[in-house]
Amino acid sequence: MLDQLISSLTDGLLLGFVYGVAAMGLTLIWGVMSVINLAHGPVIAMGMFGTYLLFTHLGVNPYLAMVPVAGAGLIAGLVIYVIAVHRVINAPHLSSLLATFAVNMIIIGVGTAVFSTSPQNINYSLGSVEVGFLTFPASRLVGAFGAILVTACLYLFLYFTRAGKAIRAVANNRMAAELMGIPSSRVLALSFGLGTMMAAVAGGLIATFFPFTVLSGGPYELKSFVICVLGGLGHPLGALVGGLMLGGLEGLIPTFMPVSWVPVVEFGLFVLVLLVRPSGLFGAK
Amino acid sequence: MKVWQKPGFWLPLVIVLVWGGAVLLIHQDTMRESAFVLLMAVGLASSLNILLGYTGYVSFGHIVFFGLGGYTGFYLLSEQGWPLFASAIGGGLLSAFIAGLVGLAVLRLRGAYFALATIGINEAARAFVSNFEPYGGATGMFVNFSAYQKYGGPGPALWTTFTFLWITTMVVLVASYLVKHSRFGLGLLAIREDEDAAMVMGVKAPKAKTITYVISAFFPGVIGTLYFFKNGNIEPGDAFQLHMSIEMLVMVMLGGMGTVMGPLVGAVGYQWLRGYLLTSPIFKDLHLAVAGAMLLVIILFVPAGLVGWVRNHVQRLQKVLE
Amino acid sequence: MILQVYDLTKRFGGLQALSDVTFDLHTGEILGLIGPNGAGKTTLFNVINGVYTPERGRVSFRGEDITGLPSYDVARLGLARTHQVVRPLHELTVRENVMVGACYGREKHSLKEARRLADGSLDKVGLLDRGDQPSGSLNVSQKKRLELARALAARPYLLLLDEVLAGLNPSEIASMMDTVRAIREDGISILMIEHVMQAIMSISDRILVLDYGTLIATGAPEEVANNPQVIEAYLGDPNMTARLLAE
Ligand SMILES: Nc1ncnc2c1ncn2[C@@H]1O[C@H](COP(=O)(O)OP(=O)(O)OP(=O)(O)O)[C@@H](O)[C@H]1O
Ligand SMILES: [Mg+2]
Numbered sequence: 067m068l069d070q071l072i073s074s075l076t077d078g079l080l081l082g083f084v085y086g087v088a089a090m091g092l093t094l095i096w097g098v099m100s101v102i103n104l105a106h107g108p109v110i111a112m113g114m115f116g117t118y119l120l121f122t123h124l125g126v127n128p129y130l131a132m133v134p135v136a137g138a139g140l141i142a143g144l145v146i147y148v149i150a151v152h153r154v155i156n157a158p159h160l161s162s163l164l165a166t167f168a169v170n171m172i173i174i175g176v177g178t179a180v181f182s183t184s185p186q187n188i189n190y191s192l193g194s195v196e197v198g199f200l201t202f203p204a205s206r207l208v209g210a211f212g213a214i215l216v217t218a219c220l221y222l223f224l225y226f227t228r229a230g231k232a233i234r235a236v237a238n239n240r241m242a243a244e245l246m247g248i249p250s251s252r253v254l255a256l257s258f259g260l261g262t263m264m265a266a267v268a269g270g271l272i273a274t275f276f277p278f279t280v281l282s283g284g285p286y287e288l289k290s291f292v293i294c295v296l297g298g299l300g301h302p303l304g305a306l307v308g309g310l311m312l313g314g315l316e317g318l319i320p321t322f323m324p325v326s327w328v329p330v331v332e333f334g335l336f337v338l339v340l341l342v343r344p345s346g347l348f349g350a351k
Numbered sequence: 352m353k354v355w356q357k358p359g360f361w362l363p364l365v366i367v368l369v370w371g372g373a374v375l376l377i378h379q380d381t382m383r384e385s386a387f388v389l390l391m392a393v394g395l396a397s398s399l400n401i402l403l404g405y406t407g408y409v410s411f412g413h414i415v416f417f418g419l420g421g422y423t424g425f426y427l428l429s430e431q432g433w434p435l436f437a438s439a440i441g442g443g444l445l446s447a448f449i450a451g452l453v454g455l456a457v458l459r460l461r462g463a464y465f466a467l468a469t470i471g472i473n474e475a476a477r478a479f480v481s482n483f484e485p486y487g488g489a490t491g492m493f494v495n496f497s498a499y500q501k502y503g504g505p506g507p508a509l510w511t512t513f514t515f516l517w518i519t520t521m522v523v524l525v526a527s528y529l530v531k532h533s534r535f536g537l538g539l540l541a542i543r544e545d546e547d548a549a550m551v552m553g554v555k556a557p558k559a560k561t562i563t564y565v566i567s568a569f570f571p572g573v574i575g576t577l578y579f580f581k582n583g584n585i586e587p588g589d590a591f592q593l594h595m596s597i598e599m600l601v602m603v604m605l606g607g608m609g610t611v612m613g614p615l616v617g618a619v620g621y622q623w624l625r626g627y628l629l630t631s632p633i634f635k636d637l638h639l640a641v642a643g644a645m646l647l648v649i650i651l652f653v654p655a656g657l658v659g660w661v662r663n664h665v666q667r668l669q670k671v672l673e
Numbered sequence: 674m675i676l677q678v679y680d681l682t683k684r685f686g687g688l689q690a691l692s693d694v695t696f697d698l699h700t701g702e703i704l705g706l707i708g709p710n711g712a713g714k715t716t717l718f719n720v721i722n723g724v725y726t727p728e729r730g731r732v733s734f735r736g737e738d739i740t741g742l743p744s745y746d747v748a749r750l751g752l753a754r755t756h757q758v759v760r761p762l763h764e765l766t767v768r769e770n771v772m773v774g775a776c777y778g779r780e781k782h783s784l785k786e787a788r789r790l791a792d793g794s795l796d797k798v799g800l801l802d803r804g805d806q807p808s809g810s811l812n813v814s815q816k817k818r819l820e821l822a823r824a825l826a827a828r829p830y831l832l833l834l835d836e837v838l839a840g841l842n843p844s845e846i847a848s849m850m851d852t853v854r855a856i857r858e859d860g861i862s863i864l865m866i867e868h869v870m871q872a873i874m875s876i877s878d879r880i881l882v883l884d885y886g887t888l889i890a891t892g893a894p895e896e897v898a899n900n901p902q903v904i905e906a907y908l909g910d911p912n913m914t915a916r917l918l919a920e
Binding site: 096100102149150153154157158159160161163164165167168169170171172173174175176178179288291292295299324326327328329330332333334336337340341344 | 403407409411456457459460462463464466467468470471472474475477478479481482489597600601604608636637638639641642644646647650651654
């Protein structure tokens with residue numbers, strides 16, 4: 067019993083790191099411009115398919131493939147920002163919600179036309195790892211490692227580069243940043259690009275675990291909402307912690323009740339945290 | 352002037368009255384089916400607009416009331432043998448009750464936080480109903496055939512259902528107009544424009560918002576019952592589709608939020624466009640992408656929606672297009 | 674005594690915005706409230722009318738304790754206010770803006786009566802001919818008058834005016850002053866924040882001076898103007914010195 071609990075929890079936590087990266091993209095965009103990116107799910111799916119295509123058709127190692135996928139994610143984000151988001155950045159929330167949802171429809175629509183909705187998978191196995199009584203696929207371990215690496219890179223970027231500092235300045239107070247001569251439009255575009263880049267990378271990592279379709283991003287988008295709220299909307303590191311919590315919950319709950327109750331608990335908790343502590347479980351009151 | 356002397360009150364009502372009446376007279380099954388889908392869209396979009404358009408609160412998961420009400424109505428009808436009318440009202444009342452229960456809490460959240468919470472509520476409800484055995488769990492429920500017998504078999508039952516939907520849609524439009532043009536509605540519009548300023552002027556925002564949430568949740572519950580009875584079965588995947596929720600928002604936005612006419616125009620326009628794209632040989636595969644592109648254009652360039660745009664540009668139509 | 678404020682204290686995080694503010698406002702009085710920028714004047718209004726809850730202290734209005742009541746309940750008891758940074762309900766017409774005040778103010782009018790009352794208020798502030806215009810399209814001075822009309826339509830016993838003269842030109846100031854005097858003639862008590870010294874000195878019966886959240890002086894205009902502490906508070910504020918010199 068205890069063995070099973072620990073192995074299920076480990077599994078969940080490893081997955082949680084990757085959830086965290088997906089959510090980090092969403093929370094970064096929210097933190098900088100107060101936009102909830104409803105195109106987040108399709109971008110995750112794009113990351114899955116990008117990795118898949120590079121691997122299946124060009125034989126690129128899936129982990130290496132994530133480098134160009136990240137680049138493409140960044141560019142896609144810049145394009146989405148310029149076309150769909152920039153004009154509604156100061157409009158009521160409904161506008162940016164629907165604008166990004168329109169992008170969601172466009173990506174899903176084109177994706178369905180090109181790839182149909184049949185499941186694909188990346189046929190690349192790293193075997194499995196045994197630690198004591200625990201056995202899990204090595205890809206999970208690499209995935210978690212990748213997630214930590216991405217998080218570390220994001221933090222180094224935000225704290226030690228000019229562009230990163232500008233992002234933090236704009237997130238803190240856009241008007242003040244503008245008065246100090248920071249070109250806020252460019253910073254917003256870059257932040258949006260970074261956010262979608264994280265989503266694309268997360269998609270790539272998830273694609274090494276599970277089969278996926280064009281529509282697979284949707285559930286991860288919803289999970290990202292939950293994670294962002296648990297960790298406090300707008301805090302990238304909070305997203306990683308929130309990801310671990312969600313992964314942990316997903317690992318733990320099935321040992322106590324049927325798996326189908328997992329989303330009830332997840333979304334129940336989500337609404338509760340929003341109501342009681344909208345700044346997140348760890349955020350300042 | 353009294354309400355019944357105002358053209359803005361009659362216009363949407365007469366459109367739906369004549370349209371549904373014509374369908375009933377012509378009595379053709381395919382025509383009824385397409386009118387059902389359209390009227391349902393009008394009803395749902397108008398209900399959402401009562402909250403979204405008048406208070407400015409973006410209920411992203413509004414479909415939860417369609418799902419919960421639909422489930423409850425379906426259960427009353429099929430498992431408890433209630434008549435259709437009573438079941439539909441029962442479904443509506445349950446939705447209204449749930450809205451009242453959660454409303455006071457979630458309506459404290461503003462802007463995107465509220466939108467996110469409503470998504471969470473919808474997902475939680477879906478997951479819960481998938482586990483709720485009286486409602487058939489993940490497989491849902493099929494209609495008990497004896498329920499049709501009360502209305503003279505499946506064929507006539509569908510006509511009865513259509514008639515109920517037709518009436519419900521008109522009631523929603525009347526409610527929408529009356530709310531907007533009442534003292535209560537003026538308070539809502541004030542909340543939409545600036546909630547804090549409204550409260551300083553004496554508008555009891557928490558209460559007013561909750562009442563509005565309850566009203567806008569009631570009708571989707573009624574419509575849900577009718578829809579799933581027509582379909583003959585109900586399952587969690589169909590009842591709580593976030594996608595449908597967003598379609599409702601799109602319809603309101605397309606027609607013009609905060610107007611009575613807007614959701615009617617938006618719902619019909621959206622469904623017509625969808626139908627056209629789905630059947631057109633050029634756009635068939637890309638219908639979703641094309642619809643997305645059009646939505647984007649509307650949001651970026653015509654944020655007031657079609658009715659809003661006309662109202663802003665043609666002074667004389669302002670009294671007619673409410 | 675229409676308003677009694679006792680020991681009112683309000684903090685924003687580490688910032689002490691109001692410390693132990695105590696004063697009374699007599700029925701029918703115009704009480705001026707002055708103080709340098711950031712002194713806590715607007716915050717005092719916000720605590721009195723229920724926008725913020727104070728950490729400590731008591732506010733009673735017409736003998737009733739209203740501390741911590743939500744702003745809509747305070748409004749319904751007959752306390753109306755204007756905002757320093759105007760807050761028109763943009764998409765509504767000027768008349769509808771004022772109707773909100775009438776419908777939800779002290780007398781809770783129906784739409785029909787509210788419309789009549791709104792026109793009366795609009796007339797008083799000189800905006801009647803703009804009734805059908807969207808309020809977002811007004812200029813700043815018109816928006817200030819709209820704020821006032823909205824507050825008046827609520828038929829309050831007490832009116833809190835937050836810098837209604839700021840940004841107006843001299844002739845607009847003069848007409849606004851007449852309006853304020855006329856309001857008092859109608860029996861409405863007034864607490865008003867103002868930076869335009871000459872104006873506030875001439876219109877107020879008494880003056881309160883707030884500095885860093887503390888009430889440093891209370892009294893008749895001449896007394897307050899010659900109070901050394903007040904002069905020091907103002908001279909410490911270069912902005913205000915400039916303003917005083919300009920007048
Ligand atoms: N909601 C708030 N949160 C945090 N600090 C606030 C808040 N409102 C006001 N303050 C601070 O409280 C202090 C008093 O502000 P207040 O607006 O009351 O000043 P004021 O006397 O009205 O100034 P002014 O003459 O410029 O209008 C200021 O330092 C201000 O920054
Ligand atoms: Mg002030």
